[in-house]
Amino acid sequence: MSPRLLFWVPAVLRLVFLLCGSALAWSLFGPISGLGVALGIMTVMVGLQLYYLYQLGNWLDDPQKVRLPDGWGAWTDIFSKLYRLRRADDKNKAELTEWLARFRQAMHLLPDGVAIMDDVLFLEWCNPAAERHLGLMLGRDKGMRVTNLIRSPDFIDYVILGRYEQPLTLALRERKLIVQIIPFENRRQILVTHDATESVRIEMMRRDFIANASHELRTPLTVINGFLEIASLQPNLGPETRMSHLSLMSEQGRRMQNLVEDMLTLTRLESIDYPVRPEQVNIAVMLDQILQESQALSSGRHIITLTVDGPDIHGGPDELRSAFSNLVSNAVRYTPVSGEINLLWRVIGGQPEFVVRDNGIGISPEHLSRLTERFYRVDKSRSRETQGTGLGLAIVKHVLMRHQAALIIESERGAGSVFKAQFPASVIIVNDMA
């Protein structure tokens, strides 16, 4: 039966019942009784309607707390429909609340900043990343104009010009931010911020590296080209001059070779495709070879000693050998004739460490924090004279980082230096026979 019929049929039946009852009373007991029965039935029916209206009013006042009655007659249908509507409404609300919670969580975890503003840039809402990037506090700044909160002339120009199709790169609070305003709905705008500090730094480092490497390679190339030009313009040079030119050219060639090899080593160390393949490193054998190499480099001009008082470790043997050799060859190159160099392998506080101590030229404190930067040199000419590439300590730093080890430098200008490569206790190989 259709809902309309469902409403009308009982109503008509009730009316018929009322008329029949009244007619029966009229015929049996006279007109007064007939009217009385009709009045009585009508009073009960009106009373019932009023009661259900009252219940409906109560329910509308507080639909969450008050229960809907089952109803009678047409009310049964009305109440059951209202009940279904309320159930659907509750379900929608629960779904919306869940979505909102998920949205909030996603916005909290988002590394990019999002701020919602009205059409005249008054802040309505922002996520924690936007608070961090722009120095905002939602609780404090809500309802304020963002141009009053982000006091950067570049940002204000961006807003005034309104060319929002292009993002803006902004230097703010020691960060490099990429900022863009996106209008949405009719009267709202989203401000999106992306922290590009790290990528800008990497890009700058890459550019510096290329510029430095080109510069370093250009110098020996210029020297070699110069000698080649002399040789072609003056074919009758004396054998002595020719020999000296050839030796200078091969020296510059060696310099370029060292530089290219160091650059390749650094690239390999930085690449995630070349993880450390740890194996047992026989420290005593490795350091003994490094000692012999350093003695060859020194050609008897220094006193070099080696003490091995520690266990073997797990690590990449080639990388460690390259790092340790760099530290030792630096000590030789930056220590004047008859200086002393001590190499020591020991365990301190459970941590193995390689110590290279020299009494050479030393380093002033202002340089110490920059020594591991690529191509950073305290004294450029001395580094070049001794075939330095300026990449040695950068290689050491990377090798140690790959072994969770730390490089500690202590030095004093004129008094010598101590370079320590400190490893975690976990790299020690425990000897089962002990």
Ligand code: ADP
């Ligand atoms: P380089 O090839 O120039 O030696 P490194 O990266 O190995 O490059 O070292 C960077 C700079 O650190 C060197 O140019 C030098 O100025 C300084 N340095 C490194 N080791 C020593 C040391 N033992 N004594 C004094 N200065 C040092």
